[in-house]
Amino acid sequence: MALEWVLVFNQPGPHLSQQRKMLRRSIGPQRVGSHDEKIEQNATRLMLELKTFEGNPNPLIIRSVSVVELEEGCC
Numbered sequence: 001m002a003l004e005w006v007l008v009f010n011q012p013g014p015h016l017s018q019q020r021k022m023l024r025r026s027i028g029p030q031r032v033g034s035h036d037e038k039i040e041q042n043a044t045r046l047m048l049e050l051k052t053f054e055g056n057p058n059p060l061i062i063r064s065v066s067v068v069e070l071e072e073g074c075c
Contacts, residue, residue: 042064042065042067043064045064046060046061046064
């Protein structure tokens with residue numbers, strides 16, 4: 001199940017240090033501000049799409065979150 005990438009299941013050591021470093025680079029305090037504009041743009045786009053959407057909205061929501069991650073070069 002690839003639990004080695006879940007932080008809470010890892011023991012202290014090099015692997016955990018690498019994961020924490022990657023996480024800080026993506027969403028750490030210095031990076032949070034750089035995500036604001038993209039998140040706002042995609043949230044607005046999602047709300048407009050949901051306004052007329054019928055059915056299960058999960059694919060739209062997942063795509064909206066994924067777009068932010070891809071645009072930011074996360075992971």
